[in-house]
Amino acid sequence: MSTARGARARARIEVTAAIKEEARRQLAAEGAAKLSLRAVARELGMVSSALYRYFPSRDDLLTALIIDAYDSLGESAEAAHAQVAGAGPRERWIAVCVAARRWALAQPHEYALIYGSPVPGYTAPDTTIPAASRVGLLLVGIVRDAYRGKGVARTPLSPELKAEAQRMAADLAPDLPPEAVAALVAAWAQLFGLIGFELFGQFNRLVEDREPFFRHAVDQLAHGVGLVYPEPTGTPAKGNGTGGP
Amino acid sequence: MSTARGARARARIEVTAAIKEEARRQLAAEGAAKLSLRAVARELGMVSSALYRYFPSRDDLLTALIIDAYDSLGESAEAAHAQVAGAGPRERWIAVCVAARRWALAQPHEYALIYGSPVPGYTAPDTTIPAASRVGLLLVGIVRDAYRGKGVARTPLSPELKAEAQRMAADLAPDLPPEAVAALVAAWAQLFGLIGFELFGQFNRLVEDREPFFRHAVDQLAHGVGLVYPEPTGTPAKGNGTGGP
């Protein structure tokens, strides 16, 4: 209307957002496999071929949704972490893990999109890397803080793993000992193993009351990376009693 | 031909097997999402509608493939376990985990089928439960043997989790303390978190040399369930030095 360059550009942004919004709705309702370009276009009152002006293929739409999902998860985790910023590393670790689980339970299909099996012949483009790293970086930060304070995992590594862990540490947290980085990366994967098993029904006739089970498991995970509770005053802290072996 | 009742019955078994075989080939080549009934029928020289006499829907074919995949994985794990039957619980634990990883790397699409995100609106029927439990039961057996021998995880549980863990133990291993059962189930989920992350590309620019990383991680998992190496003679066993804290 008014601004010369703006009319089409703004319309494009709006239509793109509307497509993603409707696609996300269908994703939440039916899952990624039943996400249909034609159905999205139909719901938006446009013809399917018009949609290809905004997303060159169905996979490109999915990629956009994947990035959004990673960002949404990262945001939830970061918000939860910010709320316990003053607490000890173990509480912060648990807060992040619990937030990730909560997010996954609230948006199961989006979780499946990013941490489930990759779609058809789909390989995630590098564009997704920064968004995908947010939760991991949060955990790295917690361990780094803990290392500055008291200590972290020091379980000795085999020689070949030590070399590999040093490479990983160089990319991820040069100030951390490789033993801690190896433990951290493993715990990161294991966290999503716990969430995925619950979400995909593997716990179905096995674990009923899943929240306390999850809390205990990620608390043990934190213990494995060497995170300790703030007060080492004799008996282990009450609530989740997992002081030491 | 000869036996009256056998001609059709045997043909049916053969055709059913041929369908599954071709479907498995397509699954391995392209993934579950691109598995097409029509393509399977075409490859077998029959028309697509004929295939519905053997599998009433695509999901039923997938269910059959899922059960086969669970059984194949369970068989691999059991074979690997049998080869180290005389070893200590920790070695046996690692052998089972390594076999599971190896199987997953060899048949990534079948792994994605059973441990990735469930397909469309698909919920696994109860038929899959026994096949799906095989690896888990193997791990339960190892921990049970270890408990008879020395000891298992005894990390105290919160009251509500204790009740839940007792329920789990009743269904799974009544002779094991609930603390060990909770740790075991968590480790079971975490194992497939490690495998899934490697398989689905989450380790891509992060972990390069994955075999030693995986071995270390599952060794730590075993440690978390309380499994120990056979010889507690002073220094930790060489090879993977992770004796105790």
Added chain:
DNA sequence: TCCAAATCAAGAGCAGTGCTCTCGTTCTTG
């Protein structure tokens, strides 16, 4: 032994999909 009933392969057809191409129209920009 014979005949009804069950079983089977084949074909046509329906509704849906991702994607391509073409054709006017509209907006943008030199």
Added chain:
DNA sequence: CAAGAACGAGAGCACTGCTCTTGATTTGGA
């Protein structure tokens, strides 16, 4: 103001899962 880019609409292609009907073959009971 006119060239050109961007856009929406429509037709069409090749594919999918699945249903229904038709006619042939096998089976099992009278």
